[in-house]
Amino acid sequence: DAKTTQPPSMDCAEGRAANLPCNHSTISGNEYVYWYRQIHSQGPQYIIHGLKNNETNEMASLIITEDRKSSTLILPHATLRDTAVYYCIVRAYNNNDMRFGAGTRLTVKP
């Protein structure tokens, strides 16, 4: 599976949009991009995933560049409860292993 690169930490003001970047320059054609988050002492929570088209659900939007070498997770109106570690994972559809890296620690500040 392709390796991902994320900034180690980011801050965001409460009520503003949080834009979390992820680089995956070696992504293959059959690999999807998944985003999870983990709040301390809890299991990872699935947020959103996509292959090449932009995706939106009730939690977030996922923007994937046309060459698929990078993506951005957007939390439109960040709240204090969105403070967590966010993980970008690239995985082929038939691979059972979700390889979580170090992620980005997002801190939402009042």
Added chain:
Amino acid sequence: SQTIHQWPATLVQPVGSPLSLECTVEGTSNPNLYWYRQAAGRGLQLLFYSVGIGQISSEVPQNLSASRPQDRQFILSSKKLLLSDSGFYLCAWSSQGSQPQHFGDGTRLSIL
């Protein structure tokens, strides 16, 4: 909707004692099931996965084992725990193909 349950939430065990962690899924049939371990400050390590009853694949050789006695039940076991078995154990389920894995709340295991 689908839900996943893990218990216990925390566990403190002496070295050399046995282990049994249980995970059950509700609201779906024939899920893929997974056991992961997360060491403090580190990423998740896939330990076992199962695509059906009695079918277990091991990713990492160690003194842990897994079993799937029923379609929606996944058990992680050990006969004799080591200090290095301490960690945060997570169970997850998914349907087939590209669908995401959904995680339980985990069991924090401390070995003394």
